Amino acid sequence: MTNFILTDRKTDYLLPPSLEDWLSEDHLARFVVEVVDQLDISTPTRQYAGRGSKAYHPATLLAILVYDYATGVFSSRKLERATYDSVAFRYISAGSHPDHDTLATFRRRFLGELEALFVQVLALAQEMKLLKLGTVCLDGTKMHANASRHSALSHGHIEKLEVQLKAEVQELLALAEKADQADVPDGVSLPEEIKRREDRLAVMADAKRKIATRAQERYEREKAEYDEKMTQRAVKEKDSGKKSNRKPPKPPEAGPKDSDQINLTDEESRIMPTAGGGFEQAYNAQAGVDAATMLVIATQVTQATNDKEQVEPMLAILAAQSQSLGEVTCLIADTGFCSEKNIRACEKAGLEPLIAVARDAHHPHWRERHSEPASLPDNASPTDKMRHRLKTKAGRALYALRKQTVEPVFGIIKSVMGFRQFSLRGLQKVRGEWQLVCLAWNVKRMAKLRPECG
Known part of the structure; x- marks a missing residue:
């Protein structure tokens, strides 16, 4: 037995x-x-x-x-x-x-319906007493697009290929007109070879038009920024009565650059630098994470390679959600989001900004961690006030929450949930898919928090 x-x-x-x-x-x-x-x-x-x-x-x-x-x-x-x-x-x-x-x-x-469902899940978390908004940590991560960077063409490379392909088409047309085609290799169909090159030329012409459109949009944006800087420079010179010693900003150049690229698989994705070095065809996925629960409160996907312009769009999302989810009181972000404009935008929205002005040293002197900074003058600028706040013990403790909230969320999404690349193509679809990913993360996190808070 x-x-x-x-x-x-x-x-x-x-x-x-x-x-x-x-x-x-x-x-x-x-x-x-x-x-x-x-x-x-x-x-x-x-x-x-x-x-x-x-x-x-x-x-x-x-x-x-x-x-x-x-x-x-x-x-x-x-x-x-x-x-x-x-x-x-x-x-x-x-x-x-x-x-x-x-x-x-x-x-x-139904990707378009996910925004409402995303907010409903957060409202459900509030009903379950798992979420109470206060401090939100903002960060971005590069997420691979459903396209290879090897499918991208630059404007300069397109122009070189056009010259080569047009020459090949003329050579093939000349061979096709000859009565004696003995020098044509066996198995070669001249009409098929000509059509293949003409199709490629049409694709490249379309790509050049799209690159030119992007270049014009970039020029108009950079021209507006340049004009604003020159106006501010003129006002300062008028107020001081002296000509500025600083080098004037360089005016933008119109037209596409040789390095301007477009991807033939997903033309709305961009080649972006990655954290580990190198470049990938990617999107910049943004997430605002509640510091107390690690629930994702707001999402966004952008084509920008950096995070400088992502604070105001995130503030708009948080403001739109405030009626159903409540008000956010503090926004924490790393130095990639730091600018005078972003700090003022946070204050205008009624949020306290804690955005790192510069990278901190890895091993500061022990006295720095146990001391308070000197008092600020009454006429301190918003940036000076925020820099002072970050040097206080309370400010350092609050800013330290960023590393234990939004960064672990990205790490779990990529390494545990296994989401490292979008399945869909195009900016709008990718935004919907990122919201689906963060909705799934929120449900997964709520399942973990429920017994702890029950």
Whole structure:
């Protein structure tokens, strides 16, 4: 007689198995279903025409998407397979099996509805007493686009290729006009070769037009900034009665530069420097994270390679959400967000800015960490006031929250949830997908916070 547990796969169940018995009570899949069931999804539900065969309910498809992003399954084909193979997905789909086309179409079709659902999830967190807004930490991270940087063409390279391809087309046309084509290699179709090059020339001409449009937009933006700087310079010289000794700003140049690029796969993505060195085809994903709970409060995706201009858009999002979520009192960000304009924008919005003015030394003297700065004069500028606040013990302790909130959120999203590259293309779709990622993170985080706060 052996002392083993008997494995019997042949005997049928006396009663049908229940979905409720498949997962533990505290399983994330159960919590996802509970959250989605409490959301108002009447808007996407009304968009179904009701014709043809019955459709899967939007609540079921949304729950599948939220759980898949929370657990690192992003492919619609893998999702379809998971509804057969995974106990958690079988529980969420209640034994149904939406195919990959249904899941992919639902994701693309209803990305625009995620903004309202994102806020609803945060409102639900408040009802559960998991969220009380106060201090928000802002940061950005480069997220790979669904395109290779090797699919990008620069304006200078396009012009060189155009010369080469036009010469090849003329050579092939000349060969095609000859009665004797003995010097044409075997298997070469001249019409196909000519058409292939003409198609490439058309694509490159279109790319050049788009690069020129971007260059004109950049010139108009830089010209407005240049004119503002020159106006401020003239006002200062008039007030002081002296000519400024500083070098005047360089006027912008019109037209595209040789280095201006466009990606043929996702033209709205940009080549950006990455933290580990080098460059990648990417988007700049922004997140405002609540310091107390690590819940993402606001999201944004931009094509800008740096974070200098991202404070005001984030303030606008926080202001729009204030009626349903409450007011934010303090905004913390690193030196990449620092500018006089951003500091004034925070004060105008009624937030206390704590934006690092410069990088701190890694090993400051111990007296600096245990001393308070000298008092400020009454006429100190907003930047001086903020710099003084960052040198106080309370300011240093508050700013230290940034490293333990927003940076870990990005790390978990990339390394634990496995989201390192967008699946969709185009700025608007990418913004919707990033909001879906952060919504999934919030649900995952709420499931963790619930027992702690219960």
